Amino acid sequence: MWDSLFEAIDSQYENMVKTRRYLHQHPEVSFHESETASFIADTYKRLGIPYERNVGGNGIVATLKGGKPGRKVALRADFDALPIQEENDVAYKSKNDGVMHACGHDGHTASLLGLAEALLPFQDQIPGTVVFIHQHAEELPPGGAKAMIDTGVLDDVDAVFGTHLWATAPLGTIQTSKGPFMAGTDSFTIKIQGKGGHGAQPHLTKDAIVIGSQLVSSLQQVVSRRVDPLHTAVLTVGTFEAGQTFNIIADSSTLTGTVRTFNPEVQEVIIAEMEKLIKGACIGNGADYQFDYQKGYPPVINHPEQADLILQEAGKADSSLQTEEVDPSMAGEDFAYYLENKPGAYYFTGAQIPDHTYPHHHPKFNFDERALPHAAKTLIQAYRSYQEQNS
Known part of the structure; x- marks a missing residue:
């Protein structure tokens, strides 16, 4: 049965491409994916597979109960797009101005x-029950995963698997790790309130640009000098806004950025050390400040046993596929919430276009559509392996 199923998935290739390109032309940003949700629901209605709409928001959950006894396993795909103006010159270019599928979620949906x-x-002939989780709003915290889980979608599920088409990994590769796989993703905003004045009279001011500049530099010491070098962390200042014109000393400035960690203790060290540095720089220069730190998605921590199923058995779905255990990525994913609740694993499906080097979230992002059946086949192979392991 399984070999015939894999052949059937291959025969779905043109249909997957058609679906992917339709979704690519009609992207919708996080929490506004009503038309995409309707498209997904209409597909399940046409197939006669039972489904629920509006699960935790725009989420959709479909269920296919097999004819043989077995476990209940969820397979997840996300379907939101990003607020990016597409720059690709392709026939299926986004028709929605300023919105683009720049991360492959159109492909995730088409594969599932x-x-x-x-x-x-x-x-x-299928053992157990397949739960198809179509999740909205992965790109924008608080995301859609937690809201869907809060409705009970995982309550009677035994395991959960998901994959991300990865445009920087070679086609035909399946990548994951047995443990930490993707980082926790936090954000912060620092607002500095000094005292402005004439550019010719700096001694009468409290220069918010100078104070902010000091912070940009000193914050880099948090990871290099306050975090155990055996632990992984990233602290990035992404924006610095201040000033109005060339001859006025700014009275205020705003810095925003992100912190990426795998360990909650490291996360707390970084927050505390940032607070100390910000307080010292501002109070020492006679300025006030506001420090807003937002904890985002937790890290994606694969369950070793289920990740090993991916590494050891994904090749059974397609002999051309090669699996690879890789170092964790500092990118984030709200699939983390599923793995906090149930055993499972998340992995990358290689989808790199040769000589096309644009990364995820780039206006020219694209992926090799031949990876679509790879994603589908490895997801159902993970389902199969889990059923066999737990029969």
């Missing part, structure tokens, strides 16, 4: 829908 259609003729 294609898998559902390929599975349907084999329903009586």
Whole structure:
């Protein structure tokens, strides 16, 4: 049955491409994916697979109960886009101004829908129950995962798997790690209130640009001098806004940035050390400040046993696939919430276009569509391996 199923998934390739390109032309940003949700729901309605809409927001959950006894396993795909103006010159370019599928979520959705259609003729032969989780709002915290989980979508699920089409990994590669895989993603805002004045009279001011500049530099010492070098962390200042014109000393400035960690203790060290440095720089220069630190998605921590299933058995789905255990990525994903609740694993499906080096979230992002069946086949292979391991 399984070999026939994998052939059926391959036969869905053109349909997956068609679905992906339609979604790519009609992207919707996080929490506003109503048309995309309707498209997904209409697909399950056409297939006759039971589904629920508006799960935790715009989320959709479909369920295919197999004809043989087994475990209940969830497979997840996200479907939101990003507020980016597309610069690709392709026939399926985004029709929505300023919105683009620049991370591959259109492909995730196409793969999971294609898998559902390929599975349907084999329903009586499938052990257990497949839960198709179509999640909204991955790109924008607080995200859609937690809200969907809070509705109970995982309550009677035994395990959960997901994949991300990865445009910087070679086509035909499957990458994951047994443990930390993607970082926790926090954000911060620092507002400095000094005293402005004439550019010719700096001694009468409290220069918010100078204070902010000191912080940009000194904050880099948090990771290099306050965090154990055996622990991984990133602190990045992404924006610095201040000033109005060339001859006025700014009275205020605002810095924003991100912190990435895998360890909650490291996260707390960074927050405390940032507060000390900000307080010292501002109070020492007679300025006031506001420090707003927002904890975002937790790190994606794969369960070793389920990650090992991916590494050891993904090749059974397609002999051309090669698995690779890789170092964790400092990018983030709210799939972390699923893994906090149930055993499972997340992995990358290589989708790199040769000589196309644009990364995720770039206006010219794109991926090799031949990876679509790879994603579908490895997801159902993870399902199969888990069923066999726990039969």
